[in-house]
Amino acid sequence: MTSDNFEWLYRGVTEVFPSQTDSQEESENLEQLCNRCDRPLRVKLGIDPTGTDLHLGHSIPFRKLRAFQDQGHTAVVIIGDFTAQIGDPTGKDKVRKQLSAEEVKQNAETYLQQLRPILDFDTPGRLEIRYNSEWLSKLDLAQIQELLATMTVQQMLAKEGFNNRYNQQTPIYLHEFLYPLMQGYDSVAVNADVELGGTDQKFNIAVGRDLQRHFGQKPQFGVLLPILIGTDGEQKMSKSLNNYVGLKEDALSMYSKLEKTPDALLPNYYELLTNFALTEIPENPREAQKLLAVEIISQYHGQEAALMAQKTALEIVSRQNMANAQAVPEFSLESVEFPAKLFYILNASGLVNSSGEGRRQIQGGSVRLEGDRISDVNITYDDPTQLKGKILQVGKKKFIRLV
Amino acid sequence: MTSDNFEWLYRGVTEVFPSQTDSQEESENLEQLCNRCDRPLRVKLGIDPTGTDLHLGHSIPFRKLRAFQDQGHTAVVIIGDFTAQIGDPTGKDKVRKQLSAEEVKQNAETYLQQLRPILDFDTPGRLEIRYNSEWLSKLDLAQIQELLATMTVQQMLAKEGFNNRYNQQTPIYLHEFLYPLMQGYDSVAVNADVELGGTDQKFNIAVGRDLQRHFGQKPQFGVLLPILIGTDGEQKMSKSLNNYVGLKEDALSMYSKLEKTPDALLPNYYELLTNFALTEIPENPREAQKLLAVEIISQYHGQEAALMAQKTALEIVSRQNMANAQAVPEFSLESVEFPAKLFYILNASGLVNSSGEGRRQIQGGSVRLEGDRISDVNITYDDPTQLKGKILQVGKKKFIRLV
Numbered sequence: 001m002t003s004d005n006f007e008w009l010y011r012g013v014t015e016v017f018p019s020q021t022d023s024q025e026e027s028e029n030l031e032q033l034c035n036r037c038d039r040p041l042r043v044k045l046g047i048d049p050t051g052t053d054l055h056l057g058h059s060i061p062f063r064k065l066r067a068f069q070d071q072g073h074t075a076v077v078i079i080g081d082f083t084a085q086i087g088d089p090t091g092k093d094k095v096r097k098q099l100s101a102e103e104v105k106q107n108a109e110t111y112l113q114q115l116r117p118i119l120d121f122d123t124p125g126r127l128e129i130r131y132n133s134e135w136l137s138k139l140d141l142a143q144i145q146e147l148l149a150t151m152t153v154q155q156m157l158a159k160e161g162f163n164n165r166y167n168q169q170t171p172i173y174l175h176e177f178l179y180p181l182m183q184g185y186d187s188v189a190v191n192a193d194v195e196l197g198g199t200d201q202k203f204n205i206a207v208g209r210d211l212q213r214h215f216g217q218k219p220q221f222g223v224l225l226p227i228l229i230g231t232d233g234e235q236k237m238s239k240s241l242n243n244y245v246g247l248k249e250d251a252l253s254m255y256s257k258l259e260k261t262p263d264a265l266l267p268n269y270y271e272l273l274t275n276f277a278l279t280e281i282p283e284n285p286r287e288a289q290k291l292l293a294v295e296i297i298s299q300y301h302g303q304e305a306a307l308m309a310q311k312t313a314l315e316i317v318s319r320q321n322m323a324n325a326q327a328v329p330e331f332s333l334e335s336v337e338f339p340a341k342l343f344y345i346l347n348a349s350g351l352v353n354s355s356g357e358g359r360r361q362i363q364g365g366s367v368r369l370e371g372d373r374i375s376d377v378n379i380t381y382d383d384p385t386q387l388k389g390k391i392l393q394v395g396k397k398k399f400i401r402l403v
Numbered sequence: 404m405t406s407d408n409f410e411w412l413y414r415g416v417t418e419v420f421p422s423q424t425d426s427q428e429e430s431e432n433l434e435q436l437c438n439r440c441d442r443p444l445r446v447k448l449g450i451d452p453t454g455t456d457l458h459l460g461h462s463i464p465f466r467k468l469r470a471f472q473d474q475g476h477t478a479v480v481i482i483g484d485f486t487a488q489i490g491d492p493t494g495k496d497k498v499r500k501q502l503s504a505e506e507v508k509q510n511a512e513t514y515l516q517q518l519r520p521i522l523d524f525d526t527p528g529r530l531e532i533r534y535n536s537e538w539l540s541k542l543d544l545a546q547i548q549e550l551l552a553t554m555t556v557q558q559m560l561a562k563e564g565f566n567n568r569y570n571q572q573t574p575i576y577l578h579e580f581l582y583p584l585m586q587g588y589d590s591v592a593v594n595a596d597v598e599l600g601g602t603d604q605k606f607n608i609a610v611g612r613d614l615q616r617h618f619g620q621k622p623q624f625g626v627l628l629p630i631l632i633g634t635d636g637e638q639k640m641s642k643s644l645n646n647y648v649g650l651k652e653d654a655l656s657m658y659s660k661l662e663k664t665p666d667a668l669l670p671n672y673y674e675l676l677t678n679f680a681l682t683e684i685p686e687n688p689r690e691a692q693k694l695l696a697v698e699i700i701s702q703y704h705g706q707e708a709a710l711m712a713q714k715t716a717l718e719i720v721s722r723q724n725m726a727n728a729q730a731v732p733e734f735s736l737e738s739v740e741f742p743a744k745l746f747y748i749l750n751a752s753g754l755v756n757s758s759g760e761g762r763r764q765i766q767g768g769s770v771r772l773e774g775d776r777i778s779d780v781n782i783t784y785d786d787p788t789q790l791k792g793k794i795l796q797v798g799k800k801k802f803i804r805l806v
Contacts, residue, residue, distance in 0.1 A: 082544070085545075086544070086545040086548055136544055137543060137544065137545075139543070139544045140540060140542070140543065141485070141489070141539055141540065141542045141547060141581075141585075142488075142489040142540075144544060144547055144581075145489055145578045145581055146578075148576070148577035148578035148580070148581065149576050149577065149578040151576070151577050152574040152575055152576055152577065153556065153559075153560070153565075153569065153574075153575040153576075153577060153580075154569075154572070154574060154575065156556075156577065157556070162556075166556065166557075169557070171555040171556075171557060172555055172556040172557065173551070173552050173554070173555055173556075174551035174552065174553075174554050174555065174556060174559065174580055174584075175548045175549075175551035175552040177551070177556075177577055178544075178547075178548055178551065181577075182544075
C-alpha cells in the first residue's frame with residue numbers, strides 16, 4: 001500500500017469512478033484512498049454461479065482483483081447463489097434459470113477452481129468468499145420496501161438496457177428492478193470500498209453506492225474493465241461463438257488458439273491478459289503471438305508447460321507438413337547460386353512471377369518458411385542446407401518443398 | 404343465497420367486474436356465482452388502521468359488506484397493519500406514516516368499534532377479521548420477486564395515478580409499485596371471492612385477480628362503490644373539509660348536519676346511506692331531509708334516539724327563536740281577515756312589497772314558518788291561532804313575529 005504510479009490499478013481499466021472531478025461530495029479519489037488507508041481495502045467482485053466454463057474474457061476483472069490482492073488488499077468474491085436459486089420467475093431470462101442448492105454449490109466450486117490460478121487463495125486475509133444468500137435470504141418485505149424506496153422508476157428506466165426496452169414497448173417485469181438493488185445491497189452487506197466489473201456494470205455499481213450512502217456507509221469506488229474481443233477479432237469472447245479460450249483448456253489447446261491471435265488484438269490481449277511490459281512486445285507479429293501464448297498459458301499451467309505446448313505445437317505443424325509432403329511439389333535448390341536472397345528463390349521456384357512480386361509478398365507478410373512468417377525482405381541464405389527439406393509458402397495455397 | 408333480483412347487490416354500486424361480457428375466460432358473472440355457490444362467499448374489504456375517525460363516506464363499502472352478510476356470506480375485513488407499521492420509507496406519503504404496533508392495534512380497535520353498528524359482528528361465520536402482517540411479514544425476497552414478476556412496468560405506469568406522475572416527470576419511487584401487489588396478495592391469502600372498494604380501487608382489485616390466477620385461485624369479483632359527496636354538496640366528504648358526518652357523532656350533532664342535506668344530494672344519500680325504498684322518498688324536500696336524518700341516525704343510535712334528536716333539534720330552533728324574539732319586529736294578525744292566504748300575509752306584514760312577490764318567494768323556497776320551509780303557493784290559514792306566536796321569514800334576513 002505504498003505510494004506508486006498506480007500502473008497496477010490503471011492498466012487495462014476503462015474507467016475508475018467517481019473521479020475527483022465527478023462530484024463535489026467526494027472528498028478523495030481512489031488513489032488517495034489507497035495511499036491514506038491504514039487497512040486493506042475491501043474489493044468486491046460478484047459472480048453468478050450459473051455453471052459457466054470460464055474463459056479469458058471472464059479472467060479480466062479477476063486479474064485486476066489479483067492486482068489489488070498483490071497490493072495488500074482483500075478480495076471479496078460474492079457468489080450470487082441467492083439469485084441463482086430463485087431464478088427468473090417469468091422463465092424468460094435464460095441467464096437467470098432456477099438452480100437447486102446442490103447445483104449452485106457445485107457450480108460455485110467449479111467456478112472457484114478455475115479462479116485458483118488467477119487469485120491469491122493462500123495469503124491470509126487476501127481472499128473472502130461470500131454467498132449472498134447469507135443476507136438476501138433474510139430480507140423481509142419491510143427491508144425490501146426500504147431498498148426499493150431508494151430509487152425511482154425514472155432512474156431505473158434511464159438505464160440503457162431498460163430504456164431501450166421501454167421505448168420499444170418490450171415488457172419489463174417489475175422483479176427485474178430488484179437485480180440492481182440486490183447487487184447493490186451486496187456492497188452494503190460486505191461494506192465494499194471498491195467494486196470491480198465490466199463496463200456493463202456501471203449502473204449496478206452506482207446503485208451499490210447509493211445504497212451504501214443510504215445505510216450510512218462510505219460509497220464504494222467502481223473500477224470498470226473492458227469486455228474482451230474473441231479470437232475471431234470481431235465479437236465479444238463467448239463460448240457460443242466459439243471464439244474463446246477456456247481457462248480449463250489444456251496448454252496445447254490454448255496455444256493452438258492463442259498463436260493465431262489476430263495482429264490487431266495483440267496489444268489489447270497483452271494489456272488485459274498478461275503483466276508483460278507493453279513497451280517490450282516483439283515487433284514481429286509472429287513472435288508477439290508466440291510470446292503472448294506462452295505468457296498467458298504460463299499463468300494457468302506454468303511456464304514449463306507453456307513452453308512444452310509451444311514445442312509440441314511446432315512439432316505437430318512439422319508432422320502435418322511431413323504428412324502433406326508427398327502432395328507438395330518440390331523445387332531443387334541445385335539450380336540456385338548461394339548466397340541467395342529469398343525473393344530470388346520465390347521467383348526461381350515459380351511461387352511468384354518476378355523477384356519484385358517476391359519482395360512485395362514478403363513485405364505483405366504472406367511468405368512463410370516452415371510455417372514461420374518471413375518479414376525481412378532482404379533475407380539471404382548462405383547455404384542450401386539452411387533451406388533443404390523445408391516448406392516455402394506464399395499465402396495459404398501455394399507451397400513448394402525445397403530439396 | 405336464494406335467487407333474487409340482486410337489488411341488495413346493485414343498489415348504489417358503480418360497477419361490478421368482470422361482467423360476463425368483459426372477458427371470454429369468465430365462465431360466470433357474480434349473480435350466477437351467488438346463485439350457484441353452496442358455501443358462503445368470502446367478501447373482502449381492506450382498511451388502513453391509520454387512526455381515522457370514520458364518516459358516512461367510509462360507511463358505504465361497509466354497508467355493502469353488511470348486505471353480503473345478510474345474504475349469508477362471510478365478510479373478511481383485512482386490517483392493513485403491516486403497511487401501517489412499515490410506513491413510507493421516503494416519508495413523502497403522509498397517508499403511509501409509520502405507526503408502532505401499539506398504535507396500529509389501538510387504531511384498529513377504534514376502527515372496528517365504529518363499524519359495530521354497520522356490520523353483523525354476532526352471527527357465527529359472518530365476519531372474519533384478519534391482520535395482513537399475518538402473511539406479509541412472512542414473505543421473503545424470493546416470494547416478493549415472484550409477486551413482482553407477475554406485472555410489468557408498463558402495466559403499472561398505465562395506472563392513472565402513476566401515469567399522470569410519470570408524464571409530469573414527478574418521481575415515482577419503486578416501493579410504490581409494491582402497494583397494489585400487497586393488497587392483491589391479501590386477496591390470495593384470504594382466498595377472496597369478491598372484493599369491495601371505492602371506484603379508485605379498481606386497479607388494485609384487478610391486481611388481486613391477477614395474483615389469484617397466478618396462484619391457482621379463481622379470481623375475485625370487484626364491486627366498486629362511489630365516493631360520497633360531502634354535506635356541502637360539492638366536494639368529496641372529508642374531515643379536513645369539514646363537510647362530513649362522523650360515525651361517532653352523537654345523534655343530535657348528526658341531525659343538525661343531515662337535516663340540511665342539499666336537495667340535490669338527497670337521492671344519492673338515500674341510495675348510499677339507507678335501505679329506504681327509493682320510490683317512497685318524500686317529495687317535499689324538507690320532509691325528505693328530516694326523514695333521511697332519522698333513517699341514518701337510527702342505524703348508529705337506534706330509532707328512538709334518532710327521533711329524540713329530531714325533537715330536540717326542533718326545540719332548540721324554537722328556543723333560539725324565542726331568544727331572538729325581542730329583536731324580531733311584530734306584526735298583528737288582527738288586521739288580517741281569515742281565512743287568509745300566506746302570500747297575502749307576507750304582503751300585509753311588509754316582508755314583501757306585493758302579493759305577487761309573496762307568491763314568487765314561496766315558489767322560490769325562501770319562505771319559512773317557524774323554520775319550516777313553505778312550498779305551497781296557495782297555502783291558506785283558517786284561523787289566526789294557527790299562526791300566532793310564530794316566526795315568518797323570507798330569505799335569511801327578514802323576519803317578523805306574528806302576534
